[in-house]
Each structure stands twice: as structure tokens, then as C-alpha cells.
Amino acid sequence: MEIIVCAKQIVDVSDIKIDDKTNEPILKGVDDKISDIDKNAVEEGIKIKDELGGNLTVLLVGPSEATENIKELLAMGADRAVMVPWDGSSSYDVVSKIIAGAIEKIGDHDLILCGEASLDLFSGQTGPRIAALLDLPQITYAQSLDAEDEKIVGHKDVGGKVVSIESTYPVLVTVTKEINEPRLPSLMDILGASNKPMDVWDAESLVSDDLQPGLETVEIKGVPMERKKIVFHDDLDESIEKVVEKLAKEGVLG
Amino acid sequence: MVLVYSEDKDITLELLSKGSELTESLDEELSAVLIGEDDPDQYIRHGADNVFVVKTDQETFKAEEYSDILVELMKEGEDEVLLLGADKNGQELAPRVASKLDTGCVSECTALYVENEDIITERVIYSGKALAVERFDSKPAVVTVPPKLFDPLPEDEERSGELIEKEIEVSPYPSKIVDIKEKESVGVDVESAETIVSCGRGFDNKEDIEIAQELANNFEGNAVGCSRPISADLNWLPEEHWIGLSGHKVKPRLYIAVGISGQIQHIAGIRDSDIILAINKDEDALIFESADYGIVGDLYEVLPKLIEAVKEKKT
Ligand SMILES: Cc1cc2nc3c(=O)[nH]c(=O)nc-3n(C[C@H](O)[C@H](O)[C@H](O)COP(=O)(O)OP(=O)(O)OC[C@H]3O[C@@H](n4cnc5c(N)ncnc54)[C@H](O)[C@@H]3O)c2cc1C
Numbered sequence: 159m160e161i162i163v164c165a166k167q168i169v170d171v172s173d174i175k176i177d178d179k180t181n182e183p184i185l186k187g188v189d190d191k192i193s194d195i196d197k198n199a200v201e202e203g204i205k206i207k208d209e210l211g212g213n214l215t216v217l218l219v220g221p222s223e224a225t226e227n228i229k230e231l232l233a234m235g236a237d238r239a240v241m242v243p244w245d246g247s248s249s250y251d252v253v254s255k256i257i258a259g260a261i262e263k264i265g266d267h268d269l270i271l272c273g274e275a276s277l278d279l280f281s282g283q284t285g286p287r288i289a290a291l292l293d294l295p296q297i298t299y300a301q302s303l304d305a306e307d308e309k310i311v312g313h314k315d316v317g318g319k320v321v322s323i324e325s326t327y328p329v330l331v332t333v334t335k336e337i338n339e340p341r342l343p344s345l346m347d348i349l350g351a352s353n354k355p356m357d358v359w360d361a362e363s364l365v366s367d368d369l370q371p372g373l374e375t376v377e378i379k380g381v382p383m384e385r386k387k388i389v390f391h392d393d394l395d396e397s398i399e400k401v402v403e404k405l406a407k408e409g410v411l412g
Numbered sequence: 413m414v415l416v417y418s419e420d421k422d423i424t425l426e427l428l429s430k431g432s433e434l435t436e437s438l439d440e441e442l443s444a445v446l447i448g449e450d451d452p453d454q455y456i457r458h459g460a461d462n463v464f465v466v467k468t469d470q471e472t473f474k475a476e477e478y479s480d481i482l483v484e485l486m487k488e489g490e491d492e493v494l495l496l497g498a499d500k501n502g503q504e505l506a507p508r509v510a511s512k513l514d515t516g517c518v519s520e521c522t523a524l525y526v527e528n529e530d531i532i533t534e535r536v537i538y539s540g541k542a543l544a545v546e547r548f549d550s551k552p553a554v555v556t557v558p559p560k561l562f563d564p565l566p567e568d569e570e571r572s573g574e575l576i577e578k579e580i581e582v583s584p585y586p587s588k589i590v591d592i593k594e595k596e597s598v599g600v601d602v603e604s605a606e607t608i609v610s611c612g613r614g615f616d617n618k619e620d621i622e623i624a625q626e627l628a629n630n631f632e633g634n635a636v637g638c639s640r641p642i643s644a645d646l647n648w649l650p651e652e653h654w655i656g657l658s659g660h661k662v663k664p665r666l667y668i669a670v671g672i673s674g675q676i677q678h679i680a681g682i683r684d685s686d687i688i689l690a691i692n693k694d695e696d697a698l699i700f701e702s703a704d705y706g707i708v709g710d711l712y713e714v715l716p717k718l719i720e721a722v723k724e725k726k727t
Contacts, residue, residue, distance in 0.1 A: 171539045172676045183542045250507065251516055251550075279537050279544075280657065281519040283507035286475065290511035295476055295587035298504040311590065315651065316500045318595050325587035335658065336644050372516025372550030376532065379543045383683055389706035391695050394717065397707050401689065402721045404705055410607070410666040410687050411725060412632070 159212030159307075159327075160266040161203045164257055164288065165196040165231060167224040168278040176380030183380050192227050195273030197234070197340035199333050203271050204235040204341075206305045213237050215264060219244050219256045225356065232351035233343035239356040240264060242364065249371030254287035259364030261292065268327035269310065274299050274334050285332035295325045298332045413490060414438065415552070416460075417445040417482065418497030419473045425458045425564035427495045427557055430524060432459040432565065437526040440492055447481060456573035459565045466578045472589060473501050479508040480582040486513065491552040493531060498556035510554040517554040518546060524555055531555075539657055539680040558661075560603070600652045606633035607666045608685075610655060611648075612678075613641050614671015614692065614711050618648040623715045624670060630722045637662065639672050656681035671711050674699025691715070 170189045177184050203214045216236040218224055222243035232239055242260050246252065261267055270289075275282035282298075289296035300312035311324045312331055343351070388404070390397035405411050414435045416427035428444060435442040444455035444463045447470075452463040464485060470477045482505075486494065494509065496502040498520045510517035522543070523534040531553040537544045602608055609628040611621050621636065628634040636653060643654040655662055657677040663684035670691045672678060679702050682688065690703035693710045700706040707714055 171541065174538050174541050176541065183538060249516065251511065251514070254511065277539070280539075281507075282503050283510075283517055283519060286504050286507040287511040289476075290479070290508045295585040296504065296508065297587065298475070299500060314500070315595075318597055320591075320593040320595060321589060322591035322593075323587055324590045325585075329587065367514075370549070372510075372514075372548065373518065374547045374549050375544060376547050377545040378537070379545065381536070381541060381543050381683070383540075383679075383702060385688060385702055386704040387700065387706070388704065389695070389700050389708060391706075391708035394707075394709050394713060397709070398714065398717050398721050401705050401707055402718070402725050405666065405687070405689065405722075406725055408666075408687050408704075411722065 159207065159210045159268050161207055161212060161214045161269045161271065162261055162264060162267050163196070163199045163203045163214065163216050163231070163236065163271045164284065165200065165216055165218050165228070166193045166276045166284075167191070167218065167220045167227050168193045168276050171278055176382055181380045181382075182378060190227065192230060193273055193276040193278070195275065195277065195333065195335050197231070198335055198337050199271040199273050200231050200234050200236060201338045201340040202303060202333055203269070205338070206269065206303070210305060210307060212268075215240060217257065217260055217264070218242070219253055219260065219361070221245055228356065229348070229351045230343065232354045232356070233347040234341055235347075236354070238354055241356060241358045242361050243358065244361045246361070246369065247371040249373050250281065250283040250287055251372045252369045254284050254291060255365050255367055255369065256361045257284070258288050258291035260359060261288070263359065263364060269305070270294070270328070270330040272330070272332045274332045282332070285330055289330035292330070294328055294330045296330045296332075297323045297325060300331055300333045301336045303331065303333070303337065414440050414442050414493040414495070415445060415486065415491055416442070416495040417447070418499070419447070419501050420497055420499060420559070421450065423497035423499065423502075423557075423559050424455065426559065426562045427497065428455060428459040429565045430557060430562045431493070431495055434493055434524070434526060438492055445482065445485065447478065452575050456571055457567045457569060459571075460573055462574040462576055464576050464578050466580055468580060468582070472592070474585075474587070474589065475501070475504045475508055476585040476587065477582050479505055479512060481580050482509050483512045484580050484582065485578065486552065489551075493553045493555065496554070496556045498558040502556050506554050506556045513552065513554070515550040515552060515554060516548050519556050520558050521555050522561070524557070539676045540683045595650075598650050598652050600635050602635045602637050602653060602655060602660050602662050605635035605662065605664050607631035607668075608635050608637045608655075608662055608664045609668045609670060610637035610639070610672060611642055611670055612639040612672030615642070618646070621648060627668070627715055627719050627722070630719065630726065631666070639678050669699055669703070670715065672699055673697055674702050
């Protein structure tokens with residue numbers, strides 16, 4: 159089984175502050191990491207590989223510094239990594255074309271795994287776009303997977319229903335956070351990761367199309383959440399009395 | 413043309429409402445797409461100029477075949493906008509269609525308008541910390557719209573429009589739906605609740621959620637909500653109660669977060685609440701940064717007293 163897991167490097171959203179003056183999010187100095195749900199995809203890939211045998215390649219299109227974060231995925235158990243440095247447009251149409259190009263260059267692929275969405279932008283576009291570009295069937299939002307040699311079944315929640323979808327390979331699957339708990343690599347695994355192969359490919363060589371983004375970002379505005387932050391921590395009875403008083407004044411007790 | 417499609421009838425009516433606003437600014441026609449059996453005239457009465465009634469062998473929604481159908485419908489390349497519902501089906505359909513049409517796509521817009529003949533969208537990013545304003549440089553503009561963002565137009569019995577039958581055959585994909593299990597509906601709708609009492613990991617066991625319900629019962633239009641672990645990890649409450657980035661987004665007048673730490677992914681779902689009250693035993697809990705009022709204390713002590721105090725105040 160040839161498994162490819164697509165991963166994205168993102169900024170740690172919980173670290174983002176909004177600039178008071180410009181009202182723009184401050185991204186400078188914010189830590190970056192592999193998007194959480196992509197680790198669930200890697201974990202699921204490792205489990206399937208352990209059961210059915212095969213190879214697991216992680217693929218990342220993004221800033222060249224991401225090589226550091228990719229090592230974590232190799233330490234988890236991926237066999238090799240492909241890194242495509244890209245600091246051009248992050249529009250989904252552009253990035254998915256580069257990813258699809260890289261998958262074609264990797265060659266054999268039975269199972270392509272992605273997270274349902276990345277934690278920074280949470281659009282959920284990349285998986286289905288890759289599937290469309292490669293003309294593959296897609297199973298999205300899988301909460302559990304039953305993989306066998308010839309076919310795979312994914313189960314997902316669709317508004318009050320559990321829908322099970324079966325496909326032969328090759329297929330693209332996106333997974334949710336509920337599917338598993340990603341393993342934490344041991345120190346030995348982390349040391350071992352540096353010996354695993356990492357190819358670095360040039361984005362332009364992977365795509366024949368022009369990479370004109372279909373969307374242009376006009377503006378990113380901070381959304382300040384203004385809350386009163388009145389916290390009572392002394393005598394409990396008194397705190398409760400005051401809070402109920404406040405809620406009544408706000409007119410929300412009715 | 414502006415095209416709207418959702419497999420969910422209610423969402424389709426909401427899309428038509430937004431669609432008719434766009435067609436006015438763009439001076440275009442508004443078409444609804446109906447795949448399978450249903451009454452197409454209702455779409456005309458709710459604002460469509462015409463309805464493509466697609467006949468297909470496909471029994472239920474499947475993203476691969478349905479996107480091929482939509483792509484086939486739009487192959488003339490004249491269409492300006494395609495609006496789809498931002499439910500799970502629409503979310504996997506939209507990027508697939510957009511990719512096949514080599515165009516941009518915006519998921520879960522919060523606003524959509526025409527400015528200098530350009531289609532502009534807004535959407536929430538960074539777990540609600542920011543809003544991205546984007547402009548389409550490609551056609552058609554594929555956009556998914558969350559349910560209930562727009563109100564349907566009132567039904568107009570006088571409206572007339574054309575029903576256009578389309579026979580579209582698409583080749584099947586090697587994937588198939590093998591099972592659909594209805595889950596028991598619990599009949600909770602946190603998204604339209606006026607007051608929500610929400611439970612987090614601070615609760616010791618499932619039975620104690622009853623105390624939260626008891627507090628909630630003092631409010632009209634109430635619902636009990638929860639953080640992700642209560643639903644996803646512990647299974648104490650079904651996902652109808654789950655609030656946050658990957659759960660429901662709520663906008664009650666009063667949100668009471670009990671034993672919830674206030675991680676950004678939870679906050680993402682409660683930003684539109686009018687008033688937030690937090691109860692947490694840790695005075696440094698993040699939730700107090702996102703709350704209007706806070707009580708530092710053990711929920712097992714606070715809740716019974718709060719229930720009494722609320723009852724008293726109301727009589
Ligand atoms: C991709 C992704 C998506 C996510 N989506 C969501 C989402 O949609 N919704 C969501 O909620 N989370 C989501 N999360 C998880 C989120 O990051 C937090 O882990 C989660 O919200 C924590 O839940 P909690 O506050 O109930 O639990 P904890 O973080 O464990 O907090 C428990 C709190 O209870 C307090 N407490 C304990 N005992 C008591 C007591 N006796 N009385 C009073 N207070 C007490 C503690 O001080 C603590 O603050 C997501 C995470 C990821 C990575």
C-alpha cells in the first residue's frame with residue numbers, strides 16, 4: 159500500500175494577537191506547527207501501513223523552514239518526506255495544483271490522506287481539490303476508517319446520519335480529529351528521523367499550468383472580542399448575588 | 413447567470429434569497445438547480461427565474477457525481493456565481509466543482525456582495541480572531557453559505573419562471589455509499605437557543621450534567637451545550653450539544669460556560685453571544701479573558717447556589 163499524507167505548516171492560532179493600531183492580526187513571531195488534524199491523518203496512515211504493509215510519504219508544500227516541522231512527522235513513523243518550498247500565493251487552487259503535481263511525481267499512490275481542514279483557515283478545500291485534479295474518488299470528514307487490501311470504508315457524520323462510503327484504491331480520504339489520538343514520538347524516534355530521506359522539489363517543475371490565484375485577499379481585519387471581564391473571586395454567596403444582579407441589569411434573566 | 417444548489421431544500425431557499433440580491437447588482441438571471449425528485453415550482457416562488465431540473469440515476473448525494481453534474485451544467489462558462497450550502501455535503505462539493513472549473517472558492521462566507529462589479533466575500537479565519545475579505549479574480553465565483561445566514565424571500569404565488577429539464581449522465585466513480593444510519597435525534601438546537609448552559613471537563617461525571625440542565629430550565633428558549641471532550645471523547649452528550657470551531661456556532665443572549673477552560677477552539681463557537689458568564693475553579697483560566705462576568709469557584713458549590721439565586725430573583 160502506497161500512502162501519501164498531505165500536511166500543512168500553520169501559525170499557532172492561539173498565539174495570534176490583534177494589533178490595536180492597525181487592527182490587523184500580528185503573525186510575526188508567532189510559533190508555527192504542523193496543523194493538528196494533519197497529524198491525525200499521519201497517525202491513521204501509520205496504522206493502516208502497520209496493518210497492510212507499504213510505504214508512507216508525507217508531502218508538504220509551504221515555507222522552506224517547514225523542514226524542521228516535517229521531521230516530527232518522520233519521527234511519528236512516516237518513511238520519507240517530500241518538501242516543496244513555496245512562498246507564492248497560498249490560494250487553495252494554486253497550492254492544490256502544486257500538491258497534485260508532486261503526487262504525480264511521487265508516482266504510485268493507493269491512499270492519499272489529508273486532514274479535514276487546517277486549523278488556521280479551516281476551509282476544507284485542499285482534499286477535495288486534490289481529488290478533483292487527480293480525478294479520484296473522495297471520502298471526506300472520515301471519523302473512522304476500515305482499510306483492507308482491496309478497498310476502504312470511511313464512516314462520517316452528516317447532519318444526524320452516519321454515512322459509510324466504500325471505495326477501491328486509489329482514493330483520497332480526509333479525516334477528522336476524532337479518528338485517533340496522534341502518537342508522540344519518543345526521543346529515539348526523533349533522533350532516527352534525521353536519517354530518513356527528505357526530497358526537496360521545485361514547485362514550478364511540478365505544474366504546467368500558470369499559477370494565477372482565483373482569489374485575491376483584499377484585507378485581513380482583526381475581530382476584537384470585547385468583554386467586560388468582571389470576575390468575582392471572594393465570598394461565594396456575595397459573588398453569586400452580584401452576578402445575578404448584573405445579569406438582571408443586562409436583561410438576560412428573563 | 414447566478415446558480416444556486418443545495419441538496420437541502422431549506423438552504424436552497426436561503427441561497428435564492430442571497431442570489432436574487434446578487435443578480436440584481438449583476439443584472440443576471442437566477443437559476444436554481446434541482447437534482448432528483450422534488451417540487452421545482454417552490455424555487456420559482458422563492459425568487460428563481462428558472463430551475464434546472466436534473467434527471468439522474470444517482471439516488472443520493474455523492475460529491476463526485478454531483479460535481480460532474482454541476483460542471484456539465486456550467487460548461488458554457490457563462491456563469492458568474494455558484495452558491496452552495498455550507499453543510500457537510502456542500503463543503504465537499506464546492507472545492508471539487510471549483511477545482512474542475514479551475515476557479516476560486518470561498519468556504520463558509522459570512523458576507524457576500526458586489527463591489528465595482530467584483531464579487532467580494534468575507535469569512536472568519538484564525539478561529540474567529542480575524543476576518544478575511546477576498547475578491548474573486550476567476551469565474552464562476554464558487555461560494556458556500558452557512559445555513560440560516562440569510563432569510564428566504566417570502567413566497568410569491570404570482571411569480572413565474574421556466575423549468576428546464578436536463579438529462580445528465582455522468583460516469584460513476586469507484587466509490588459508493590454502502591450504509592446510511594439515522595441517528596436518534598435529540599431535538600436540541602443550540603444554534604437558536606436564547607440561553608445556553610454549557611458543560612466542560614470540569615464536570616466529574618455524566619449524571620452531573622443534570623445540574624446544568626436544572627440551571628438552564630430557569631430560562632426560556634434554553635439549551636445545554638458542551639465543549640468538545642464532553643461529546644467527542646467522553647460521549648456524555650450527543651454532538652447536537654457540541655459548541656466550537658468543529659461544533660455548533662451559537663449566538664444566545666446569555667452563555668454560561670461551566671467548567672470550561674476557554675481554549676480558542678471553544679471560543680470560536682461562542683463569539684456572537686451577547687453576554688458570557690464563566691464559572692471555573694481556576695482563577696487563571698483562559699475563559700475569564702473571554703467572559704463578561706466570572707465566578708471563581710467549584711461548580712458543584714456554585715451551581716446549586718446560582719440556581720437558587722436565579723429562581724429567587726425571578727419571583
Ligand atoms: C482541530 C481542533 C478542533 C477543536 N474543536 C473544538 C470545538 O469545536 N469545541 C471545543 O470545545 N473544543 C474544541 N477543541 C478542543 C479545545 O482545544 C479544548 O481542548 C477543549 O475545548 C477543552 O475542553 P474543556 O474546556 O471542557 O476541558 P479542559 O480544557 O480540560 O478544561 C476544564 C476546565 O474545568 C475547570 N474545572 C475543573 N474542575 C472544576 C470544578 N469542579 N469546578 C469548576 N471548574 C472546574 C478547570 O479549571 C478547567 O479550566 C478542538 C481542538 C482541535 C485541535
